[in-house]
Amino acid sequence: xxxxVGGRSGxxxxxxxxxxxxxxxxxxxxxxxxxxxxxxxxxKALGRVVVVTRGLDHCLYxxxxxxxxxxxxxxxxxxxxxxxxxxxxxxxxxxSFEAEVDGTGRVLIPENLKSFASIKEKAVxxxxxxxxxxxxxxxxxxxxAEIERDANAFAEKVGDxx
Numbered sequence: 415x416x417x418x419v420g421g422r423s424g425x426x427x428x429x430x431x432x433x434x435x436x437x438x439x440x441x442x443x444x445x446x447x448x449x450x451x452x453x454x455x456x457x458k459a460l461g462r463v464v465v466v467t468r469g470l471d472h473c474l475y476x477x478x479x480x481x482x483x484x485x486x487x488x489x490x491x492x493x494x495x496x497x498x499x500x501x502x503x504x505x506x507x508x509x510s511f512e513a514e515v516d517g518t519g520r521v522l523i524p525e526n527l528k529s530f531a532s533i534k535e536k537a538v539x540x541x542x543x544x545x546x547x548x549x550x551x552x553x554x555x556x557x558x559a560e561i562e563r564d565a566n567a568f569a570e571k572v573g574d575x576x
Contacts, residue, residue, distance in 0.1 A: 436541025436542065438540070439539070439540045441538055442538075443536050444533070444535050448528060449521060450521060452520070456546055465511070466510070466511045466521070467506050467509050473548060473553070474530070475506075475545050476521075476546040511523075511527060531549065538554040
């Protein structure tokens with residue numbers, strides 16, 4: 415069953431004429447064919463073709479084709495860099511998968527990517543600026559609890575104490 419639950423007042427925020435910021439978090443369920451419905455508020459901005467790749471913190475990143483081309487160029491430039499840059503480029507580029515969004519907003523996620531993120535059935539789809547992230551539900555809850563608990567320390571580390 416595919417459902418859109420929650421959404422903590424998310425959606426899209428136009429930042430500039432060429433940029434859309436994805437916001438909010440949504441709980442969705444994979445169907446038996448490894449498809450998940452993208453939040454309706456995200457679909458138009460993502461377009462008919464998306465790129466799904468392995469992300470940091472064992473989640474999946476979803477980009478519009480245009481955003482992916484920009485992102486991929488930065489990784490491609492790193493392929494001949496130091497070993498850390500090459501490793502990240504390989505993680506993101508070799509792990510990427512181009513997928514069509516069907517007429518009902520569903521996208522197929524290959525089993526190897528679901529496995530990377532330890533996703534079985536339920537997943538959180540989170541808007542994170544220019545990309546969308548897909549998390550295993552329990553991992554998302556644990557991650558956000560940790561971030562919320564340590565937010566003050568993180569803000570001081572990065573110099574943002576608003």
